Amino acid sequence: MIAQSALLKVMSDAARKAARGLNRDFGELAELQVAKKAPADFVSAADLKAEQVLFEALTKARPGYGFWGEERGLVEGTDKTHTWIVDPLDGTTNFLHAIPHFAINIALQREGTIVAAVTYNPATNELFWAEKGKGCYVNDRRLRVAARQRLDESVLATGIPFLGHGQHAKFLKELHQISQRVAGVRRFGSAALDLAWVAAGRFDGYWERDLKAWDLAAGLLMVTEAGGKVTDADGGEDMLTKGSICAGNLDIHPLLLERLQAAA
Numbered sequence: 462m463i464a465q466s467a468l469l470k471v472m473s474d475a476a477r478k479a480a481r482g483l484n485r486d487f488g489e490l491a492e493l494q495v496a497k498k499a500p501a502d503f504v505s506a507a508d509l510k511a512e513q514v515l516f517e518a519l520t521k522a523r524p525g526y527g528f529w530g531e532e533r534g535l536v537e538g539t540d541k542t543h544t545w546i547v548d549p550l551d552g553t554t555n556f557l558h559a560i561p562h563f564a565i566n567i568a569l570q571r572e573g574t575i576v577a578a579v580t581y582n583p584a585t586n587e588l589f590w591a592e593k594g595k596g597c598y599v600n601d602r603r604l605r606v607a608a609r610q611r612l613d614e615s616v617l618a619t620g621i622p623f624l625g626h627g628q629h630a631k632f633l634k635e636l637h638q639i640s641q642r643v644a645g646v647r648r649f650g651s652a653a654l655d656l657a658w659v660a661a662g663r664f665d666g667y668w669e670r671d672l673k674a675w676d677l678a679a680g681l682l683m684v685t686e687a688g689g690k691v692t693d694a695d696g697g698e699d700m701l702t703k704g705s706i707c708a709g710n711l712d713i714h715p716l717l718l719e720r721l722q723a724a725a
Contacts, residue, residue, distance in 0.1 A: 463601045468569070469590055472579040475518035476565045479511040479549060480583035483556075483565070486510075487584070490559055504550075504557050508532055511549035511565065519545050519567070526569075531675050544570045548675035551580075552651030561585065566653040568678035578679035580657045589657040589683060597660045597686035606689040607662035610712040615665035616645040617709075617717065618655040620672075627671045634724040635668070642720065652706075656680020659708050660687035666709030666717045670694055674701040680708075690714040694721055 465473060486507040512532045520528065527544035528536040538544070545567065550556060552563030561584030569577040580589040591597035597604045609615050617639065622629045640646050647664070649655065652672055658664045660683040677700055684691050692698060694705035696718050707718050
């Protein structure tokens, strides 16, 4: 077994604690759908409950750290050098439709740099985790990005803009540039897990726009610690501010970025 640091254990324990409630709610959700009640309201409540569990656990373990969550926004701490960046339920639409592909996402930012990350899918019991300079893991197995060097051998992940969200025309141009040159494009509905799966070598690359910092923060570190490359979709280093991403191994990343620039 790989021994986690005290910091990673705090983060992993918090994720597993929040997951207990999500797993219970996930089972209830299937019943709500059958009964045609109000599953959207139910999911909002599940989000809030999970974030409260995370807030309490992380604050108790590291008093003074700031907390930036999807639901409650930024809560400044007395320690201005550390901030938790948290998404209690990434893949809400999957959760809403009883699709078992969603995650709890926790990252720790220290003086502007992500230094630790956890992404946990309660439905599969896969805990992805990374610490700066110490590698990336799923449960107790070390991860490395895929070794493929050609786009035509690669399977890529992305997100598709949906009703009232995202740049539809821009996405279609990018998809046109990329889809005809790759072995496949997948859209699974969780940015956190897309990045974790790039780190695990399941996807060869990933791009998306119009994301939030809590979607991306943990995955940025995971891909890097697994030997990959991450930039924003324009090739810069402004991922958390711009909310866009291009990720892959050292061979696929520049090829994917080239296609995105060709679509501009």
